[in-house]
Amino acid sequence: MLELKSLTKCFGANMAVDNVSFHIDRPMMIGIIGASGAGKSTLLRMMNRLTPATSGAVRFEGQDVLALRGAGMRKWQSECAMIFQQFNLVPRMDVVSNVLHGTLNRRSTVASLFNLYPQSDIHRAIDILDRLGIAGHASKRAEALSGGQQQRVAIARGLMQDPKIILADEPIASLDPMNAQVVMEALRRIHDEDGRTVIANLHTLDTARRYCDRVIGMRAGRVVFDGSPEQLTTGAARDIYGADAGFSESATSTSIDALERPDRAPIPA
Template sequence: MLVVEDLSRRFGAKTAVDRVSLEVAPGSFVGVIGRSGAGKSTLLRMINRLQEPSSGRIIADGVDVTALKGQELRDWRASCAMIFQQFNLVGRLDVLTNVLMGRLNRVGTLSSVLRLWSEQDRAVALSALEMLDIAPLAAQRADSLSGGQQQRVAIARALVQEPRIILADEPIASLDPRNTKVVMDALLRINRHFGITVLCNLHSLDLARTYCDRLVGMAAGKVVFDDAPAALTGDAARDLYGFEAGEVMELPETSPEPAFAASVAAA
């Protein structure tokens, strides 16, 4: 269980996240929604400890994450993998090496510097690429790939960390509808197949309703909605987004493929 208790982050006089409290059950797929500047990214970055909270606590399975330091903090970040909007790949390196970077916490410093990856590490990385249908791209430079392909590489890198939680910060913001579907299907597959908890910041309410089993709505740094997707009515969306509600409530352009949805239901 991931528990966020009265978590706040202030930047000078501005409060980006204001006393947020949440409980996230293992294996859930939670969409964090709200306008730009609502505090969604800051919340996820604090959970990963990339951003330090100004006050409050983060508890994971009884461990106070906000108190972790050194190797324990590195272990937490490995078990709570981040996926970023801009992919954060090393463009001049090949795809396989980028994925193997997710294993750094599991190998020695010298081995990581010299890129002396074990056969087991390579097998894990290739397996992740195969799951995301991009294994044939393993030898290509990361900067030669399309945006959707790069984001799948980033997901593979997160997956080889063997995380308990994946934090996806607007993972489809720069992608076209086709690649949006591919990336969201991949996150759903990982969530359902491995039981990995996913917290995903999303701008589109239609995508959030399609893929998530719970929605957390933020406005001005506060949680103002926390319920099942079906409970997010038009009025609730307008409370969250104001005049932007029409832009984020368009009819969904994509939905999980029937074959994939059937395979998930049968799993």
């Protein structure tokens, strides 16, 4: 379905992503974890074609993603939706119009300039907002919503693209625990109900263990762990973060003890 082969990105002498290879053979929810600067965000941005790769390959259903140009690249970016930590909404625009921006890649320039949307798209946008529990805010300005609500608007905008893959770059990094739980549950439902692959960069180990089917750990641009949440042992976590025996909650905003429980501990409200 999706294959990365020896994907590399250099910024001058700095190797941000170093020879990363993995493949996904069926829809699943994947968490990518690692310390700041491990290369997680750069990796997702290369997959979405927001950042050019230095070398390597990204293939989706046999298609060479890195070779796409023009309309082909825009089509790929529609099929591979990106959700950002800072939401990237238009603050003074109403919620439903922000969601409708997810259709820009398939609309004419004139329609885009004058914000002309077919009724079918408007109804679909409201249906998606309702699915995410925020349809009641459709007419409000995006800036009037809480951070968690704005992130759900951003997810709704991504769903308007009808993507096959959703890439989420630290989608809960700026949210409080309650809103983080709501957003992660929304992403998990999208995977479970729609069969879409979701790949999320995460900054807490307990979140990755609770919501993801597979966890990829990165350190200094390289993949150093790739396994199930149950395989994310204390030793594996220390290796991912380059930590010694003093590795603790302060490193990842989660307790190391949570890694040693066989169940996936819920995020505290």
